[in-house]
Amino acid sequence: GAVVSQHPSRVICKSGTSVKIECRSLDFQATTMFWYRQFPKKSLMLMATSNEGSKATYEQGVEKDKFLINHASLTLSTLTVTSAHPEDSSFYICSATRPTNYGYTFGSGTRLTVV
Amino acid sequence: DAKTTQPPSMDCAEGRAANLPCNHSTISGNEYVYWYRQIHSQGPQYIIHGLKNNETNEMASLIITEDRKSSTLILPHATLRDTAVYYCIVRGTTSGTYKYIFGTGTRLKVLA
Numbered sequence: 001g002a003v004v005s006q007h008p009s010r011v012i013c014k015s016g017t018s019v020k021i022e023c024r025s026l027d028f029q030a031t032t033m034f035w036y037r038q039f040p041k042k043s044l045m046l047m048a049t050s051n052e053g054s055k056a057t058y059e060q061g062v063e064k065d066k067f068l069i070n071h072a073s074l075t076l077s078t079l080t081v082t083s084a085h086p087e088d089s090s091f092y093i094c095s096a097t098r099p100t101n102y103g104y105t106f107g108s109g110t111r112l113t114v115v
Numbered sequence: 116d117a118k119t120t121q122p123p124s125m126d127c128a129e130g131r132a133a134n135l136p137c138n139h140s141t142i143s144g145n146e147y148v149y150w151y152r153q154i155h156s157q158g159p160q161y162i163i164h165g166l167k168n169n170e171t172n173e174m175a176s177l178i179i180t181e182d183r184k185s186s187t188l189i190l191p192h193a194t195l196r197d198t199a200v201y202y203c204i205v206r207g208t209t210s211g212t213y214k215y216i217f218g219t220g221t222r223l224k225v226l227a
Contacts, residue, residue, distance in 0.1 A: 006158070034215070036217075043202070043218060043219050043220055044159070044217040046214055046216060046217075091156070093158050093159075095158075095215070103149045103164055103206070104161075106158035106159045106160070107158050109156065109157060109158045
């Protein structure tokens with residue numbers, strides 16, 4: 001149980017376009033989800049906390065107009081990278097709080113390449 | 116900032132126990148220690164967690180020192196598939212929502 005599905009797993013887009021990444025909790029409800037970014041051979045960097053029905057909370061230095069987060073239901077949060085540029089290329093990972101004490105469950109990640 | 120420090124890398128022979136240390140000297144009384152691992156190009160996978168007692172599950176054992184300032188994750192019989200980056204994280208109680216701040220982790224390489 002406690003599966004988090006992330007889609008797409010891999011996406012290539014042109015510079016200037018927007019890309020949406022979905023994060024779904026498949027068998028539980030998640031009032032809070034988190035979005036991370038990871039560069040090659042580096043650790044995960046928390047970008048924002050997504051709360052169902054309210055605005056996301058962004059970490060310092062993360063542009064909220066660049067990375068739009070929507071958490072419209074208890075099972076879905078989306079991250080939209082707007083007007084993407086090559087420097088936005090990265091591995092994006094979401095996680096969701098589990099209903100037990102077993103920590104957070106992570107999605108499998110999305111590899112974004114902006115060309 | 117991450118509340119944990121770990122050695123950047125370790126090697127372990129296949130079939131041997133892998134002991135991965137973690138320092139969390141500023142841990143608070145209500146904070147749990149969680150361990151995750153990340154295999155290349157995948158999301159982190161939960162391994163084990165504990166508060167102050169030692170814990171064991173089908174994947175690993177977690178040894179927490181009495182003062183709770185450090186812990187060790189033990190993979191009893193490492194296999195090549197255990198090659199991954201291992202992260203130690205401290206987190207508050209489940210009554211609230213606490214975000215994970217990842218440190219640099221330990222890159223474990225299991226050698227044949």
